[in-house]
Amino acid sequence: MAAGPPLEGIKVVDFSRLFAGPYATMTLADLGAEVVKVESPAGDDARGFGPPFLGGEGMNYMALNRNKRSIVLDLKKDGGRAVARRLTADADVVFENFRPGVAEKLGIGYDDLAPANPGLVYCSISGFGRVGEYSGRPALDIILQAMTGVMDRQGNGGDPRLLVVTVADTYAAALAVQSVLAALLARSRDGHGQRVEVTLLEALIAAQGYRIISPAAEIMLPAIDDTCPYQAFAGSDGRWFVIAVVSSNNWTALCTATGLTGLGQREDLATNSGRVRARGEVIGELERVFLSRPATEWLRLLQDAGVPCSPVRKVEDLMNDSHVLDRGTVVEVDHPTAGRLKTMGSALHLEQTPVRTGGPAPRQGEHTEQILREHGYGSEEIARLCGAGAVSGMSSAEEKR
DSSP: OOOSOTTTTOEEEEOOOSSHHHHHHHHHHHTTOEEEEEEOTTOOGGGGOOSSEETTEEHHHHHHOTTOEEEEEOTTSHHHHHHHHHHHHTOSEEEEOOOTTHHHHTTOSHHHHGGGOTTOEEEEEESSOSSSTTTTSOOOHHHHHHHTTHHHHHHTTSSOOOOSSOHHHHHHHHHHHHHHHHHHHHHHHHSOOEEEEEEHHHHHHHHTTTTOOOOSSSOOOOOTTOSSSEEEEEOTTSOEEEEEOOSHHHHHHHHHHHTOHHHHTOGGGSSHHHHHHTHHHHHHHHHHHHTTSOHHHHHHHHHHHTOOEEEOOOHHHHTTOHHHHHTTSEEEEEETTTEEEEEEOOSOOOSSSOOOOOOOOOOTTTTHHHHHHHTTOOHHHHHHHHHTTSEEOOOHHHHHO
16 A cells, blocks of 8 residues: 655755745655645745736746745844744754845844754755855856757857747756755754755756766867757658667668668768768668658657657647646646646655645735644634734635635
8 A cells, every 4th residue: 555755754944936836845745745835925936927918926936836935024124034933943944045145134044043943954046056256146047058058058159049948948957856865864864954956057067968068188078969860850741759879789770761861871870970960871871861751650660669759849748648637747636716726746656655635826915814824823813913014825715715
């Protein structure tokens, strides 16, 4: 019989917003942690990203905050900071992704919270980190892609091009989860919490780890195009597909399936390095022959021959892909204002302690009163905090609607 999710009983207080932090804490929620999302009165900025919107909420926000509860605190007010300290006093993990120094100004820095909770694992995500020459710089995705060579590489020798997948945020989220899990494991061994730091800059560098290798005397990186053929081609119907030849067997199968037996018999093209040197000729021949049939026909022939290949699809295609749906990578949830939604499930698969998808992203302050009561606040105290503007959110009656 399967047990509960692996992080069941772990409490996370999440002060982060936008992308990297919320993605990381949603992953922890998938793993069973209770995640309390603390928002300012203005709310997570991602709530306003759009149009389009879902039930009045930004789609990016909805995608990265499911399975959490929301409380609204004004950390610029003494009452809001006092509530934050009470929430974090028994927390296992705290997340924040403010600019370096902002959490300290708001009274929720590591040194503010750790004395009352020595076992706290405190994760900070920022663009460049707390120390270093770039520490105070703005860390927008396009800035990071420019600084780390990603845009140059996407341009492939031409104009710099933006990679539309925000790898800095997504990989930083993955690194944050790895670091927090490691810190929790260390705490179980020695009983102490610690500060964990992840930067978007280092995430983008780490994502290119296979390229970060060079002789010390002179910088010489691995070639960008060191595999051939390994790219997209168009069929006679104008539809695109990709092939990836990474072995001698792949090459032989490709030449047989395309009828290019002459290329397959040439000794100078038998190895990948030989094909890279003759790239222009190899790609030219393949482009010519692929224009003779529709992409769907080529894909059938190539798959039957054992050549790695795939149609070039849109993200929209994933939403109804039977393989993706069968694995729970895309799931359906019900939202009180947006209705039935398709959203990302978990990519984590643990056989004995399965993850949980849970509910949709919370409305702003949806659980404020509930969370306050769980932490010992009575009705009069809650009313006083609301009156002072230190907390805000939905009333119990609103939550039930």
